[in-house]
Amino acid sequence: MPRPSSDTLFRIECFVDSNKLGEVLSALAGKVRQMSPPTPVINAAKKANGVEQIGRGELIEMFVDHLRKHKIKEFRARTAKEFLEEHGRSSQSYSYLLDGMRNAGYARRSGSMSNSIWHLKAPPKKRDYAAERARAKARTAGAQ
Numbered sequence: 001m002p003r004p005s006s007d008t009l010f011r012i013e014c015f016v017d018s019n020k021l022g023e024v025l026s027a028l029a030g031k032v033r034q035m036s037p038p039t040p041v042i043n044a045a046k047k048a049n050g051v052e053q054i055g056r057g058e059l060i061e062m063f064v065d066h067l068r069k070h071k072i073k074e075f076r077a078r079t080a081k082e083f084l085e086e087h088g089r090s091s092q093s094y095s096y097l098l099d100g101m102r103n104a105g106y107a108r109r110s111g112s113m114s115n116s117i118w119h120l121k122a123p124p125k126k127r128d129y130a131a132e133r134a135r136a137k138a139r140t141a142g143a144q
Helices: 018-028 059-069 077-086 091-104 129-143
Strands: 044-047 050-053 107-110 117-120
Touching: 059 077, 059 091, 059 117, 077 091, 091 107
Parallel strands: none
Antiparallel strands: 044 050, 107 117
């Protein structure tokens, strides 16, 4: 480890309970050169010796769940931006989120670029290929 001097900087990262956040920020005040604002950690839970991940935290599924929970069927890009900011992500990636929703079959867009409204669709159905094959086999066997 390099010997600390006035020109050597270190980066630290820590996880803090919400009830201790104020104390930690007060302790760091005046001692740090630059600090990013605290952001909530999604899909994580306290563990005896640290933090553990609860789920994979797929952003698209999380946003769809958020929309369904709040009974939102139509929304604009602003809703996606607010969701991303609430979950500690950059609001600049809203188009990536919306394109992913469209490609996954969760939403469709209507209107022009600046006036576009997104419509939440029913979840895409997963195809049961084995059942389809069995039905096709039964049809061909019945036709003969």
